[in-house]
Amino acid sequence: MNLALVGLSHHHAPIEVREKLSCPDHMLGSALQALHARQGVREAALLFTCNRTEIYAVLDTVDPDSAFAALRSHLSAYHNVPEPLFSPYLYFKSRDEAARHLARVASGLDSLVLGETQILGQVRNALRAAQQAGAAGRDLIPLFEHALTCGKRVQTETTLRQGSLSIGTAAVDLATRIFGDLTDARALILGAGKMSELTANDLVSSGVKFVLVANRTYEKAVELAERLGGKAIQYDAFPENLVTADIVISSTAAPHPIVTREMLQPILRKRKGKPLFLIDIAVPRDIEAAVGDIDNVFLYNIDDLQEVAAEGAKGRAERAQTQAESIADEETTRFLARIRTRSVTPVLARLRSQAGKAANDRLAVLRSRLGPISDRDWEIIAVQFRSLADEMVLAPTLRLKREAVEASAAAGDAPQYELADAARELFGLAEEAQPLLEDRAAQPVARPIVEDAVTLEPLQEVKL
Amino acid sequence: MNSAILAGATLFLYMAAAACYGAVLFLDARAAPSPGAGAGSAPRAARFGRPLLLLGILLNIVVIGALCIATHRSPFASEYGTLVVSAWAIAVVYAGLDFRAKLPALGAVSILAACLMLFWGLVHSRGPVAETRLLSQRIVSLHVLATVGSLALFALAGACAGLYILQSRQLKSHGAGNLFRKLPPLATLDSLAYHAVAYGLPLLTLGLSLGILYVYRSGLPSNAWWLDPKTIVSFVVWLLYIVYLSARLAAGWRGVRLQYILLAGLVIAPMLYLVPGPTHQFR
Numbered sequence: 001m002n003l004a005l006v007g008l009s010h011h012h013a014p015i016e017v018r019e020k021l022s023c024p025d026h027m028l029g030s031a032l033q034a035l036h037a038r039q040g041v042r043e044a045a046l047l048f049t050c051n052r053t054e055i056y057a058v059l060d061t062v063d064p065d066s067a068f069a070a071l072r073s074h075l076s077a078y079h080n081v082p083e084p085l086f087s088p089y090l091y092f093k094s095r096d097e098a099a100r101h102l103a104r105v106a107s108g109l110d111s112l113v114l115g116e117t118q119i120l121g122q123v124r125n126a127l128r129a130a131q132q133a134g135a136a137g138r139d140l141i142p143l144f145e146h147a148l149t150c151g152k153r154v155q156t157e158t159t160l161r162q163g164s165l166s167i168g169t170a171a172v173d174l175a176t177r178i179f180g181d182l183t184d185a186r187a188l189i190l191g192a193g194k195m196s197e198l199t200a201n202d203l204v205s206s207g208v209k210f211v212l213v214a215n216r217t218y219e220k221a222v223e224l225a226e227r228l229g230g231k232a233i234q235y236d237a238f239p240e241n242l243v244t245a246d247i248v249i250s251s252t253a254a255p256h257p258i259v260t261r262e263m264l265q266p267i268l269r270k271r272k273g274k275p276l277f278l279i280d281i282a283v284p285r286d287i288e289a290a291v292g293d294i295d296n297v298f299l300y301n302i303d304d305l306q307e308v309a310a311e312g313a314k315g316r317a318e319r320a321q322t323q324a325e326s327i328a329d330e331e332t333t334r335f336l337a338r339i340r341t342r343s344v345t346p347v348l349a350r351l352r353s354q355a356g357k358a359a360n361d362r363l364a365v366l367r368s369r370l371g372p373i374s375d376r377d378w379e380i381i382a383v384q385f386r387s388l389a390d391e392m393v394l395a396p397t398l399r400l401k402r403e404a405v406e407a408s409a410a411a412g413d414a415p416q417y418e419l420a421d422a423a424r425e426l427f428g429l430a431e432e433a434q435p436l437l438e439d440r441a442a443q444p445v446a447r448p449i450v451e452d453a454v455t456l457e458p459l460q461e462v463k464l
Numbered sequence: 465m466n467s468a469i470l471a472g473a474t475l476f477l478y479m480a481a482a483a484c485y486g487a488v489l490f491l492d493a494r495a496a497p498s499p500g501a502g503a504g505s506a507p508r509a510a511r512f513g514r515p516l517l518l519l520g521i522l523l524n525i526v527v528i529g530a531l532c533i534a535t536h537r538s539p540f541a542s543e544y545g546t547l548v549v550s551a552w553a554i555a556v557v558y559a560g561l562d563f564r565a566k567l568p569a570l571g572a573v574s575i576l577a578a579c580l581m582l583f584w585g586l587v588h589s590r591g592p593v594a595e596t597r598l599l600s601q602r603i604v605s606l607h608v609l610a611t612v613g614s615l616a617l618f619a620l621a622g623a624c625a626g627l628y629i630l631q632s633r634q635l636k637s638h639g640a641g642n643l644f645r646k647l648p649p650l651a652t653l654d655s656l657a658y659h660a661v662a663y664g665l666p667l668l669t670l671g672l673s674l675g676i677l678y679v680y681r682s683g684l685p686s687n688a689w690w691l692d693p694k695t696i697v698s699f700v701v702w703l704l705y706i707v708y709l710s711a712r713l714a715a716g717w718r719g720v721r722l723q724y725i726l727l728a729g730l731v732i733a734p735m736l737y738l739v740p741g742p743t744h745q746f747r
Contacts (some may be wrong), residue, residue, distance in 0.1 A: 181649070
């Protein structure tokens with residue numbers, strides 16, 4: 001499997017760069033199709049979050065440099081951003097490293113807010129989108145499934161998430177430092193998306209009673225306002241409501257800032273120095289950075305909030321992190337073993353089937369030649385025959401699997417299964433086993449969309 | 465016992481209390497009390513602050529008493545006595561607040577102001593004591609007491625303003641260094657500063673009115689009093705806080721700029737102790 005990963009994340013890339021390479025949800029399908037349509041790309045999946053842009057692809061080429069160059073140039077061409085602008089922030093990983101990286105990402109170990117759980121949903125969405133676009137197949141589906149399993153295990157088996165603070169919690173923390181008691185604070189929500197709702201929910205549960213929601217689609221604003229116990233306003237009316245608002249949460253899909261310094265100046269004159277807390281969780285950003293320089297205006301974007309959240313959670317989850325890292329390693333090793341033994345699986349299946357058939361044949365002959373025998377005795381004989389057949393194929397099975405894993409790891413996934421060939425020859429499996437392999441490779445992967453592929457409980461507490 | 469020795473011990477207690485409250489700023493942020501948190505969440509160091517402060521206040525009263533016994537005069541008959549009372553007033557104002565809200569950062573700054581007053585008083589502990597009986601009149605004592613009380617409240621307002629500006633800068637710079645978690649919320653500081661001025665300004669007005677009443681009742685030459693730098697500074701301070709209250713109440717101003725008025729007050733008000741006062745002599 002020539003798996004390649006190219007991406008950039010909050011670790012090195014500033015939000016100014018990340019927002020240029022972001023992709024709104026409704027464009028994800030076409031972005032996947034564009035990538036999948038490129039020559040040499042067998043499978044593709046895209047993971048876009050506020051913190052990262054990552055391409056996972058299975059390529060024809062085995063050369064890492066060519067793979068990196070191809071995916072980098074795709075990013076540049078698709079987003080219409082010159083390569084030098086983002087290249088210094090890019091990372092490239094292939095095969096085992098890429099698989100391990102995705103496991104860590106899904107576990108929240110690579111998140112700025114360590115242990116945050118929303119990433120698991122985002123990985124699941126990335127897989128779902130890739131499946132729907134027909135871009136994910138026999139390699140990427142199990143890769144993402146393994147990452148989801150890993151993330152779920154980290155959530156349930158470690159206390160990592162308990163040490164995390166969500167963006168919403170960080171926003172509440174900051175709002176409390178500005179306004180003290182939030183009961184009288186007035187919140188204005190711009191954009192009725194999930195991020196807005198999650199953050200607003202935290203504010204409402206912290207005591208904010210007066211909530212206004214503005215969205216381009218008024219009906220969505222009404223729905224969100226009902227859920228939050230607030231009131232919907234027309235999108236065009238939001239500037240005049242900035243005069244009385246204390247906290248503004250902005251998370252629209254607008255490609256350009258909707259709140260600028262120029263627009264805010266007359267509003268701030270009317271506010272007479274009353275503090276204004278602006279929370280910009282949109283990528284690309286909704287609020288011009290220069291707004292943050294104005295007196296009594298406190299502007300926090302997604303990176304700032306995550307830093308606050310990370311600082312709040314620091315030191316709380318060290319042991320849980322070690323535990324989570326070992327789960328990620330364990331799951332990755334298991335996944336890689338599964339992938340590497342995949343090519344010998346048809347040989348093994350045929351071998352087991354052949355042994356089983358031989359045992360059944362001998363049992364049938366024995367039955368015809370034996371005299372009257374009780375059912376219980378016959379059952380004992382049958383079990384012994386089948387056990388004998390299983391025992392005969394056990395050693396070759398284990399040896400073949402180990403050889404597959406070791407040879408594949410040493411050769412970088414280039415298939416060199418000499419023992420498998422020998423097994424085909426020795427047991428007369430070659431003619432029958434080979435078509436099985438080809439058939440499977442040729443067949444489209446008809447698997448259910450991810451919800452059925454990995455049974456995930458609904459996230460109890462989805463955090464940003 | 466010599467009141468200066470007792471004042472030294474009081475100063476030590478105040479400094480220890482300020483250090484305990486201030487230690488919160490340098491300890492783990494998560495130990496700092498969150499807004500509205502009860503006593504249970506107060507860091508251990510801050511818990512020692514209050515007993516030390518209360519002990520200091522009691523000792524400060526003893527110092528004032530010892531001074532009165534030693535001089536047979538009101539404490540306002542000397543600069544030392546006036547400063548000792550000023551330090552006590554600041555400490556009492558914060559102690560009163562400490563029972564209502566846990567704001568150790570504000571405690572550290574306020575008690576530091578009391579320490580400065582007391583230290584300054586100790587420097588002048590060998591200064592002259594007014595022999596005139598004028599200062600023993602009740603109206604004069606009330607005039608000074610009201611003025612000192614108002615200045616203690618203005619000191620608290622100034623401390624709030626200083627912390628407001630610091631907190632505002634922390635929040636604006638996105639300093640995730642946790643200092644913002646240790647400082648009180650902006651709204652709390654703004655409200656405290658406003659209430660301190662709202663109570664302090666009538667007290668200052670009372671103090672000034674009593675002073676004017678005394679001058680006209682005693683038939684002293686009023687021009688000399690009006691031209692006294694201490695009188696002029698008093699009225700400047702009074703006007704400054706009038707401007708603050710007008711801006712806040714009448715014009716509805718809020719925010720950082722308003723805090724700069726209080727900081728200006730914090731700089732100008734101590735001038736009352738520093739500027740020479742020909743008609744306010746301790747002789």
